[in-house]
Amino acid sequence: MRKISKLLGVVLALSLSTSVLSACGGKQEAKNTDEIKTISTKDLKDKVGKSDWVIVDTRENDAFNGWKLDGVKRGGHIKGATDFSAAWLKVDNKNKDKTLEEALKTKGISPEKNVVLYDANGKDGKEVADYLSQKGYKNIYSYDVKDWAKDETLPIEAYVNYQMLVPASWVKDLIDGKKPENYNGKEYKVFEVSWGEEKDSPDYLKEGHIKGAVHINTDEVEEGPLWNRLSDDKLQKFAESNGITVDTTTVLYGADSMAAYRVAAILKYIGVKDVRVLNGGTAKWKTAGYDLEKTSNKKTAIASFGAKVPANKDYIIDLPQAKEIIADKQGSRLVDIRSWDEHIGKTSGYDYIKPMGRPAGSVWGHAGSDNSSLEHYRNIDNTMRNKDEIIDMWKEWGITPQQRLSFFCGTGWRAAEVLLYADVMGLKNISLYDGGWNEWSGNTGNPANPIETGEPKKQQ
Structure with a gap:
C-alpha cells in the first residue's frame, strides 16, 4: 500500500x-x-x-x-x-x-x-x-x-452487481478471445495496479503479470499531501493516456487489491461504465495455474474519453458533502473504514498524519487490525466476505443499507474497496469521502472540523 x-x-x-x-x-x-x-x-x-x-x-x-x-x-x-x-x-x-x-x-x-x-x-x-x-x-x-x-x-x-468482481477464469477467457459471461464484446483493457513506477514494481516485472496487462501507478490518479484524486481534467487525461473510454471494459487487479479498488472507484467516478476487479487479486490468478508474463506492455493513448468528466460525480464526495452527511443524523452515515485504534484516537495510522481521532459524528464501519488490512471485509483468500455478514457487522453501529452511506479511511484506499463491495451488494446511495481523515484533520488539526476520541456509544 x-x-x-x-x-x-x-x-x-x-x-x-x-x-x-x-x-x-x-x-x-x-x-x-x-x-x-x-x-x-x-x-x-x-x-x-x-x-x-x-x-x-x-x-x-x-x-x-x-x-x-x-x-x-x-x-x-x-x-x-x-x-x-x-x-x-x-x-x-x-x-x-x-x-x-x-x-x-x-x-x-x-x-x-x-x-x-x-x-x-x-x-x-x-x-x-x-x-x-x-x-x-x-x-x-x-x-x-x-x-x-x-x-x-x-x-x-445473486448479488445485484456481482459482475463487478470477476473470477480468474473470466479474465483468462477474456484475454483468450472468448466471450465470457456478462461481457458485451466491446474493447477491453487489463491493468495491474500498484504504487510506484513500472520499473520499481515487483508485482509487474519481477513476479510477472497477466498477459497483455499494463501497469498503472496510483500516482497517476492522486497526489499529496492529501492524496485526494486529481482534478477532473487530469483524470480525463489519465484515462485517455491509458486508452480508456467511457465504454471500455476495464479490468483491474494487483497483488494487493486495495490499489485496484482505489483506481476502480475513480474510474467509476469519471464515468467508465464497465469496471471490473479480479476478486482475490493476483493470488487467484496464480492459484488457477495461469501463466504470467514479464515483458513490459506500453500504454496506448486515445484522443477522447468520450464523455464529460465526471459523468458519475456523486460516487466520490468532498469535505462539504461529508459535513452534510454528518448533519443528517437519521438518514445518513459517514462510515469510518479504519482500524478500531485509529477510530478511537489511539493512533493516526500514518507516519505523515499527526492528529488522532475521528470526524465528530462519524460511525465505525470496521476494517482490520491496522492501516493496511481489511480482514473484516475479506475472506481468508482476500475475496469479498458475504453480504449478510457485512450488513450484520454494520448493524452494530447503526449502519443500514437504506441510509445514505459515505465511506472514508485515511486517504481513500480501504474505503474505496468497501464502496465497491457495497456497489456489488446493490446499495444505491453510496459514495467515497475522498479526503478522509487526512483532509478532515487538516494534518495538524483544523478547528472547523470537530474531532472526537475515545470509545463511542453504539448508535441504534
Whole structure:
C-alpha cells in the first residue's frame, strides 16, 4: 500500500451413500455413519432456515456471489445458505487455523448441527467435509447445487452487481478471445495496479503479470499531501493516456487489491461504465495455474474519453458533502473504514498524519487490525466476505443499507474497496469521502472540523 509499509494435505476419498428420510422429515439413516450422507433436493428444501441445519456453499467465492461456474444453470447461492469455500483451506497463512475457526463460529457451522455441504464439481464439498470430519463433525451431508439451480422455482440469490468482481477464469477467457459471461464484446483493457513506477514494481516485472496487462501507478490518479484524486481534467487525461473510454471494459487487479479498488472507484467516478476487479487479486490468478508474463506492455493513448468528466460525480464526495452527511443524523452515515485504534484516537495510522481521532459524528464501519488490512471485509483468500455478514457487522453501529452511506479511511484506499463491495451488494446511495481523515484533520488539526476520541456509544 502506498507510503504505508504493506487441503490441507492429501484429500481423503469419502464414499457417498444414500440417506433415507422419513416422509415427516424425521431421523436420517445411512449405511455407514462414518460416511458422508447425500440429501435430495426435496429434503433440502425443508431444511433451509431450520436452526439445527446449516447449508454451506463450498465453491469459489465468485460462484457464491453470482457467477455461473462449473456448469450451473443459475449463478449465485441457495437463498439462506452461508459460505465456507474449499479454496480457504489451501491458503498459506500463519493465522489460518484461527481464522477458519472464527469463520465457522460466525457462520453458525458447528458439530451439533446437521451440515449440508454443496458444490458443483464433486470436489469442493469433499475437501470441506474432510476438514470438518477431522474436527469431529459427524452429521455431514453432500449435495450437487446444479440440481437446485436447474429448478427455476427454487430460490437462488445473486448479488445485484456481482459482475463487478470477476473470477480468474473470466479474465483468462477474456484475454483468450472468448466471450465470457456478462461481457458485451466491446474493447477491453487489463491493468495491474500498484504504487510506484513500472520499473520499481515487483508485482509487474519481477513476479510477472497477466498477459497483455499494463501497469498503472496510483500516482497517476492522486497526489499529496492529501492524496485526494486529481482534478477532473487530469483524470480525463489519465484515462485517455491509458486508452480508456467511457465504454471500455476495464479490468483491474494487483497483488494487493486495495490499489485496484482505489483506481476502480475513480474510474467509476469519471464515468467508465464497465469496471471490473479480479476478486482475490493476483493470488487467484496464480492459484488457477495461469501463466504470467514479464515483458513490459506500453500504454496506448486515445484522443477522447468520450464523455464529460465526471459523468458519475456523486460516487466520490468532498469535505462539504461529508459535513452534510454528518448533519443528517437519521438518514445518513459517514462510515469510518479504519482500524478500531485509529477510530478511537489511539493512533493516526500514518507516519505523515499527526492528529488522532475521528470526524465528530462519524460511525465505525470496521476494517482490520491496522492501516493496511481489511480482514473484516475479506475472506481468508482476500475475496469479498458475504453480504449478510457485512450488513450484520454494520448493524452494530447503526449502519443500514437504506441510509445514505459515505465511506472514508485515511486517504481513500480501504474505503474505496468497501464502496465497491457495497456497489456489488446493490446499495444505491453510496459514495467515497475522498479526503478522509487526512483532509478532515487538516494534518495538524483544523478547528472547523470537530474531532472526537475515545470509545463511542453504539448508535441504534
